[in-house]
Amino acid sequence: MPGRAPYGYRYRDGGYQLYPEAAMVVRAFFDHFLLYGSLGSAVRHINRRFHCTFAVSTGRRWLTHPWYRRSEPPLLRGDEAAQVDRWLRRNRAFAPRAASAPRALSGLVRCRVCTQTLRVASAPPKYLYLRCYQCPRSPKCAALDYTKTLNAIIQRITLDLPQSFSRIDPGSLINLRSRLDQSIAQKESVLLQIPKLLAQDILDLPTADQRQGTLRQELSVLMAQRAALPPVNLESITQNLSIPQFWHDLSEPERRSYLREFLRGITLDPQHIPQSISLQFFF
Ligand SMILES: [Zn+2]
Known part of the structure; x- marks a missing residue:
């Protein structure tokens, strides 16, 4: 795949491979989201735990990014991806609409x-x-x-x-x-x-x-x-x-x-x- 490697991977020796420290952050984010289905809560969790400042929009991108699902090794297994999609579908039904939510x-x-x-x-x-x-x-x-x-x-x-x-x-x-x-x-x-x-x-x-x-x-x-x-x-x-x-x-x-x-x-x-x-x- 051309272009910059997504967070959690790096380009080395002519190919992309897992970058362990960053992959651990992405994985902790997925683990939290898989359990609770809350994007905001998962982002807060990794920011607290790893002292970083990821935006909610970044987390949202990770959730559906094909890289994490299709690359070798994937950071998100097939059954986990299905669970992520299930949460996303359900959350969409309850999308926050500011004051009218x-x-x-x-x-x-x-x-x-x-x-x-x-x-x-x-x-x-x-x-x-x-x-x-x-x-x-x-x-x-x-x-x-x-x-x-x-x-x-x-x-x-x-x-x-x-x-x-x-x-x-x-x-x-x-x-x-x-x-x-x-x-x-x-x-x-x-x-x-x-x-x-x-x-x-x-x-x-x-x-x-x-x-x-x-x-x-x-x-x-x-x-x-x-x-x-x-x-x-x-x-x-x-x-x-x-x-x-x-x-x-x-x-x-x-x-x-x-x-x-x-x-x-x-x-x-x-x-x-x-x-x-x-x-x-x-x-
Ligand atoms: Zn009554």
């Missing part, structure tokens, strides 16, 4: 007293609160301070999540993943044989083209299925989601996407915070 809790919390969904509302200058939408009660349910409620909910998550996770069967997930891996490997090997079959006149050109097209299509479906599986390192993620500091380090859109990854909903009684907070996990 949806708050982490909006649409997620329901009032146990009046059964209404709580809406996030703001009052000048910067006060944010949660209140039952079109509350039918009289007097209406009390409005809650947004930040205090969010903190109480995070606190509850860090207590309840480990227990809830311990009930999932990791075996079923591993089986599904390995079945998909096998199908992908099988289709890839058939794809590799087509040029040979063509050269031996076993396949003619139109048939080979058609077969190749079908295989590529099937492969992309399988890859998408694989990318949609829950994160590989479920256990390490749980450990970290159980640390309040982790939640406080996230941006509001990141928090929003995380909450939706694990929670079907949250119910509470506005009069009794935090005791009344109850979490409904997906598992």
Whole structure:
């Protein structure tokens, strides 16, 4: 590949090779992003750990740079690249749009007293609160301070999540993943044989083209299925989601996407915070 080597590699003896010190930084960045899916948090992590000053835009480039995926040796393996793409796809659905970005809790919390969904509302200058939408009660349910409620909910998550996770069967997930891996490997090997079959006149050109097209299509479906599986390192993620500091380090859109990854909903009684907070996990 012509041009300057991307960070983590260097040009030497007529070829590009890993530059260990820099490769370690890029790898630490990927490791962090693979676990948490947070670009900002991964960049902050390497800047803190290696005393450097990478910009978020640099990290964003690394995540999709073909070099890290295709060069020999790659800094990002195929399954890891799929996981990166999965995070990116999910994060795109929750792209930060400055002030109009949806708050982490909006649409997620329901009032146990009046059964209404709580809406996030703001009052000048910067006060944010949660209140039952079109509350039918009289007097209406009390409005809650947004930040205090969010903190109480995070606190509850860090207590309840480990227990809830311990009930999932990791075996079923591993089986599904390995079945998909096998199908992908099988289709890839058939794809590799087509040029040979063509050269031996076993396949003619139109048939080979058609077969190749079908295989590529099937492969992309399988890859998408694989990318949609829950994160590989479920256990390490749980450990970290159980640390309040982790939640406080996230941006509001990141928090929003995380909450939706694990929670079907949250119910509470506005009069009794935090005791009344109850979490409904997906598992
Ligand atoms: Zn209410």
